[in-house]
Amino acid sequence: MANQQGVIANDPIMLYEGGSDTEEVDADMTELASVKSPAVIDVLPGTVTGPLSVVDTEFGDGRADDGVEHVQTWNNPPANKWRVLAILFGFILMGMNDATPGALLLYIESYYQQSYTVVSLCFLAPAAGYMISAFLNSNMHVMFGRWGTIVGGLLLMCVAYSFICWAPPLPLLVFSYGLVGLGIGTLDAAWNAFAADLQNVNEIMGLMHGLYGVGATISPLISTAMASSGLRWSYYYFIMFGAGISIVCLNAYAFWGETAAKYLKDHPPGVNEDGESQGRLSEALKNRYTILLALFLFFYMGAEVALGSWIVTFMVTERHGEPANMGAVASGYWAGLTVGRMVLGFVTGRIGENTMATVYLILSIAFEFVFWLAPSIVASAVGVSLVGVFFGPVFPTAMIALTRLLPKRLHVTGIGFAASFGGGGSAIFPFITGAMAQAKGAWVLQPLVVTLIGAMVVIWMTIPTFEETGLRDRILGAFTRRKRSLSESDS
Numbered sequence: 001m002a003n004q005q006g007v008i009a010n011d012p013i014m015l016y017e018g019g020s021d022t023e024e025v026d027a028d029m030t031e032l033a034s035v036k037s038p039a040v041i042d043v044l045p046g047t048v049t050g051p052l053s054v055v056d057t058e059f060g061d062g063r064a065d066d067g068v069e070h071v072q073t074w075n076n077p078p079a080n081k082w083r084v085l086a087i088l089f090g091f092i093l094m095g096m097n098d099a100t101p102g103a104l105l106l107y108i109e110s111y112y113q114q115s116y117t118v119v120s121l122c123f124l125a126p127a128a129g130y131m132i133s134a135f136l137n138s139n140m141h142v143m144f145g146r147w148g149t150i151v152g153g154l155l156l157m158c159v160a161y162s163f164i165c166w167a168p169p170l171p172l173l174v175f176s177y178g179l180v181g182l183g184i185g186t187l188d189a190a191w192n193a194f195a196a197d198l199q200n201v202n203e204i205m206g207l208m209h210g211l212y213g214v215g216a217t218i219s220p221l222i223s224t225a226m227a228s229s230g231l232r233w234s235y236y237y238f239i240m241f242g243a244g245i246s247i248v249c250l251n252a253y254a255f256w257g258e259t260a261a262k263y264l265k266d267h268p269p270g271v272n273e274d275g276e277s278q279g280r281l282s283e284a285l286k287n288r289y290t291i292l293l294a295l296f297l298f299f300y301m302g303a304e305v306a307l308g309s310w311i312v313t314f315m316v317t318e319r320h321g322e323p324a325n326m327g328a329v330a331s332g333y334w335a336g337l338t339v340g341r342m343v344l345g346f347v348t349g350r351i352g353e354n355t356m357a358t359v360y361l362i363l364s365i366a367f368e369f370v371f372w373l374a375p376s377i378v379a380s381a382v383g384v385s386l387v388g389v390f391f392g393p394v395f396p397t398a399m400i401a402l403t404r405l406l407p408k409r410l411h412v413t414g415i416g417f418a419a420s421f422g423g424g425g426s427a428i429f430p431f432i433t434g435a436m437a438q439a440k441g442a443w444v445l446q447p448l449v450v451t452l453i454g455a456m457v458v459i460w461m462t463i464p465t466f467e468e469t470g471l472r473d474r475i476l477g478a479f480t481r482r483k484r485s486l487s488e489s490d491s
Helices: 080-102 104-111 122-166 172-194 201-228 235-253 262-268 281-283 290-315 322-353 353-373 377-391 396-405 407-440 442-460 471-490
Strands: 011-016 022-025
Touching: 011 396, 011 471, 022 396, 022 471, 080 104, 080 172, 080 201, 080 281, 080 290, 080 322, 122 172, 122 235, 122 262, 122 281, 122 407, 172 201, 172 396, 172 407, 201 235, 201 290, 201 322, 281 290, 281 407, 290 322, 290 377, 290 396, 290 407, 290 442, 322 353, 322 377, 322 396, 322 407, 353 377, 353 442, 396 407, 407 471
Parallel strands: none
Antiparallel strands: 011 022
């Protein structure tokens, strides 16, 4: 009995709570009971549960209908160990990439003798790349498979770094950052979609995005140290180029065999009401969860990267810190992001993703006010580090939401679109910050970030419960046990 799948019916559903003990609860036709393990229960529309199964059912609201499948783990099949390792190193590179322009902003401005607004084009240019990748990711997987998509995205980044390391004319510099955006948008879709289909997704994504924070932590320290020592700012990109080539080779080996034919076999297209095959992108864009979470990530990545990119400038101009030392404050923020994702990733799934994401966002706003209003350098540094701790886990939680609310055939397309569209926020909002700072000063960063996080809270309130287990399940289990106990007493 403990291994049986849940059913969909108006009849009482047997829920398993602690070995052979069972509970009964009435369920509507729109509720799915699925057994995650002999000791864990869930009654939730469209939920994905079970150590060996993914159960997605169409409820008439754009949710999934994919039947039952075996779920891979990080080490089964054995090739996944190399794939996960390759992705982890890739996220370190992505973190280094995103944290570098902000840390070097003052040096770039001085080198090109341009204003904040003009130099901020280096933040805006990647937005075009992100947006283009949002509409290409699905077709790239269909045409080139996961292997070709990942290797192609990494090569685009390496080509861009090969230009930037020579400090090219400003138009070519901006174009190069656009190529970086296209590459990262492609990789975000491929890597996140792969990881989202693995078991223990909270922990794996927490580690992935935590290592993004590791890259973002070390990057300002190294790049500002090199630039302040007298080396030209662009020489840091020789390190980025070398790291990029190494990660290309690792991913090419790890994902060998992930061809277009295999992708199509694993992700067959859906059909419309007339039984005709329909495009994955159009199907994903018709799903309201894709749009809501794409907008959510647009604001998230805008706040994350705007804050990380302008910390040094804010601390120098508003707190009057030394430029060479303020890179450590930026690293503190990214370190907080890393710790939050790695540590809190193990907490989020146990208490509940919906609940904890709300808590994280509220705490992020609270500590953002500390960073904004505290007059001292130390207090501001502590405040922004704690913003990183609580803001960090929100991104992987949003990725998990997409996998729970979309059918598997739309994971690459939906996650790819949302992540790439969100990446546009990481380019647009730092640019807006630069344009506003030119006229008003770097303090404008703070109200912008608070507004973005506030908008995220509003959007998150519209996302339905998608938690597999956690606090909600314990409350439900206690309620059903109490109901049964009262029923037995009456009888």
